[in-house]
Amino acid sequence: MKQVVQNYRSGELTLLDVPVPGCKPGGVLVRTGYSLISTGTELMKVSEAGMSMLGKARSRPDQVAKVVQSVASNGVPATYRKVMGKLDSYTPLGYSLCGVVEQVGAGIEDVAVGDLVACAGNEHALHAELNWVPKNLYAPVPDGLAPRHAAFGTVGSIALQGVRRGEPQLGEVALVIGLGLIGQLVVQLLTASGVRVVGADPDPERCELAAGLGAVACGDPASAAVETAVAELTDGHGVDQVYLAAGGGSNQPVELAARLSRDRGRVVDIGKCRLDLPWNAYYEKELDVRFSRSYGPGRYDPEYELEGRDYPIGYVRWTERRNLACFLDLLARGRVDVEPLVSHVAAFDEAVETYQRLKDGGLKAVAVLFRYPERAVEPEAVAVPAVRRDATAPTRARAVDTPVRLAFVGAGNYATSMLLPHLATRDGVRLSTVVTTTALSAANAQRKFGFADATTDLDSVLGDPAIDAVFVVTRHSSHADLTAKALLAGKSVFVEKPLALTEEELAVVLDAVEKSGNDRLQVGFNRRFAPLLQEARKRFGTRTGPASVRYLVNAGRLDHGSWYLQQGTEGSRFAGEGGHFVDTVSWLLDADPVSVYAAAPSGNEDLQIVLRYPDGSTATLSYVTSGAAGFPKETLDLVADGKVLQLDDFVRASVYDGRGKRWVSSRLPRARDKGQSAELAAFVRAVRSGGPMPTPLESLVTTTAATLAVQAGLAGGAPVTLARPR
Known part of the structure; x- marks a missing residue:
């Protein structure tokens, strides 16, 4: 289309x-x-x-x-x-x-x-x-x-909501500044409400049009005609309401509104005009300035607009x-x-x-x-049924000169900025198909990264035997279901974190592994692949005694409207992101946690989480949203055997040993490398060779279970023991 x-x-x-x-x-x-x-x-x-x-x-x-x-x-x-x-x-x-x-x-x-x-x-x-x-x-x-x-309909709703914000009453007089499309509709809606309307616009044709649609008088705001009309209609008191439906960088509409409003009049901003309010003029008349938010209540609320929850x-x-x-x-x-x-x-x-x-x-x-044409492009053909591999068949290595063919399900900001740039230029990789629910995102990804095909039909991708691996980079709530479908279709799967938002979703993934015999799964826990952290771990050396880890994540506030705030469908913010930090600690300690304790200070979203490991090691993970924006996002200390490893936001690392020696990395000259490129390279190698996935499935499952246990720990106020999922 x-x-x-x-x-x-x-x-x-x-x-x-x-x-x-x-x-x-x-x-x-x-x-x-x-x-x-x-x-x-x-x-x-x-x-x-x-x-x-x-x-x-x-x-x-x-x-x-x-x-x-x-x-x-x-x-x-x-x-x-x-x-x-x-x-x-x-x-x-x-x-x-x-x-x-x-x-x-x-x-x-x-x-x-x-x-x-x-x-x-x-x-x-x-x-x-x-x-x-x-x-x-x-x-x-x-x-x-x-x-x-x-x-x-939509533009009319914008005008209608603006008029509702002005609360017009029968017999009042209103001034509409700006007689473009919205202004013309506001004129008609006010007239239908029994309000006498004066229009102001420098374009004489628009003034003539508004007069024909019900305005009592119209004129150029720079002329005396508008002020004269207002004075005659209001006995010199000024209009009851002013509707700002003008755009541009001039402050004239705001100044005109103050001059022609009555004492305690209402000024409603519908358009996007300059709003340098002249303080004295607005203060002396105690003007009521109101904003009209687009089409009305529900706008910008994802639960209303996307999930269909009515007020x-x-x-x-x-x-x-x-x-x-x-x-x-x-x-x-x-x-x-x-x-x-x-x-x-x-x-x-x-x-x-x-x-x-x-x-x-x-x-x-x-x-x-x-x-539009009465009949446009016909819808795409019905999807080819998924082809499932024999669950008992071993994974076969690919020929060295055969490209690994990848499909992406989802092409949002993370996929296009952190994953696809590394894959698009990698030798031996072919970007076969990108699948999105929004047609334009698929077309954008196809154009920018060279996908051979773009579609909104997931089944056709899962049923294509030519595709070796599927990347699931969609909203959190869909990860488990899409991962299970791709595993059942016999594909190797790279799913961005989280793997699952609930125990039930995790069970769905494990059932798919059991039914298909396909355990070719990697979750995007990339920090264990970061070169700086790998070097620091190597410098630290083999650990013999229990360790203490402190991991501070200065997550910061989310922008209003972020889909991460949709906890009803997308899970808590920590459920979506926390697996990164649990996995990093588990990799450093070379073990999976056995219990989780979580607490939250009263009145904010900060989390304090304690992970215990089989050898007695502990890790305290502070996941905070109330910190200073300028402070580094991730700082980590690991203490064991008289040694200390420090990581400063993937920019610098250091190791202090028990003999008084110190290793300090050079400050990275370019950027923080959190391991995405290395993880993708390891995944592609595993798909090509048929060898083990970069991270063992047992570790992926336990990390997910530990992340989910945080919510249970908050509710129960006691440590949660981790039993291995079936």
């Missing part, structure tokens, strides 16, 4: 062929009929992509701050790869469309195949021929409403989905008219040319629609 994408680094816009998205549970697959270009939001994104690197940095200071923090934690080269990987990727455009339901996922009962729906979301209602849309981001289109009008109507009357349905109802009943706003309708095949005309000013428009 085709999708409009943009390379944020180069600014290139293109109509890309990408795999058809899969129809996951909790949503529907929609074939797009019309999608709407947001001439404000999308053109701002397109313009930013055309800026220099300095211009991009100036326009997104929040992202610059994240880059600085990443440099402190991960070093310049790793951060550079991560940033450039994001910049040099295709990103989607679009967030408002109307289309026909083509497939219905499990758990969906309110729509059926063939139903017309309006869809929302900058990850789900894209300019693409097919989109997978979760339940709370679509709404059925009322009978009689034209699909091209229903495509305005009770008694507590949250108007959610994203209810706003969408309400706006569609207003359209169907003729209370809002979007047809006068349609400046241009372009065939989807002309998408790139249309954006260019908008950007260059050759096409002046309030709203532009893409019209």
Whole structure:
């Protein structure tokens, strides 16, 4: 299928062929009929992509701050790869469309195949021929409403939520500053609410359009016409509400809002305009400044948007989905008219040319629609059934000159910045297929790393006998299930941590090993492969007595909205990451833990974990989120036999022996090497030779069980003994 994408680094816009998205549970697959270009939001994104690197940095200071923090934690080269990987990727455009339901996922009962729906979301209602849309981001289109009008649903919801934040009442007077697409809709919604509206915009054509849609008066904000109209309509008191629907870098809208508001008036920011509030003007009138967050309550909440968990109507009357349905109802009943706003309708095949005309000013428009073919590319063929190897057959070594063929399930940030760069340039490796649920991610990975094929069909990959190994680099909640499927299909498997989030999930993996006889499994516990740590362990030498280990992990705070915070589905943060540190200690001590004790200080998420080992060694693991951002992430001390090994965040290591000698590594000149490259090399060698996996299965299982035992230890307040899983 085709999708409009943009390379944020180069600014290139293109109509890309990408795999058809899969129809996951909790949503529907929609074939797009019309999608709407947001001439404000999308053109701002397109313009930013055309800026220099300095211009991009100036326009997104929040992202610059994240880059600085990443440099402190991960070093310049790793951060550079991560940033450039994001910049040099295709990103989607679009967030408002109307289309026909083509497939219905499990758990969906309110729509059926063939139903017309309006869809929302900058990850789900894209300019693409097919989109997978979760339940709370679509709404059925009322009978009689034209699909091209229903495509305005998302933008209409943004305007509707802004009006709700202003709390208009019958007989009030409102000022709408900025008469672009959102402003024109706000004018109509206010008029339908019994509010008299004054519009302000420097474009006379937009002023004329707003007047035709219900505004009492309109004019250039720099002229006296707007102030005169406000004075006449309010007897000189000022407007009750001001809606900021303008963009750009001028502070004029904010100043005009203060000048024309009544005492204790309401100012609602809907657009993305400059907000240098003139303190005296806002203070003297005690103005109520409010922000309108996109489509309404539920926006940016992954449990609402992705998992379909609705808010009770008694507590949250108007959610994203209810706003969408309400706006569609207003359209169907003729209370809002979007047809006068349609400046241009372009065939989807002309998408790139249309954006260019908008950007260059050759096409002046309030709203532009893409019209899609009635039938686009047919869905991909039904998957080939998985081919399972004989469970009793030994693993065969490959010929030295035959490449090891790899498939990736998942192509997110970690896969594309920390794994694939090492594999794409490795001799004797062929990147065969990348599988993602989002079609564009697969296409990006295929383009950047040279995969032979990209798809959203996992079964076809598992059933392909030509593929030797499968990398599972998806969200944590899917690791165990995908690993089990790949093992049952006879593949060697590299799964990123964690292997499992529950004991039940771990049992699923072990059952797959038992049923298939296939134990060709490696988990991405890469730190034991780090060259610096390997050298320090060698310098420390053989240990004879019990050891004491202290491992401080300064994990730091997560950004709001991070999927790591979705503990209901993705497990706790430690369950997802903690296996790294347990595995590192176990490798240093050359043993697996026998018990786990965990405690957490009251009021925060910091964890103190004590691991005990068969020979009496102990390891104290402090996993903290409340530390200073500038402090190193990982520091480790191992003490035994009169010797001390120290590791400083994979930048420097040292060993002090009992004879007063000291070995100190040279500071790494480039970056922290946490062992990803060496681990991948070891995995590829094992697949090629048929030899043992780099880390014994027993160790992987025990590390996972120890990580899971932390939660049980917190709940019980006592040490948890580790019994070997069956």
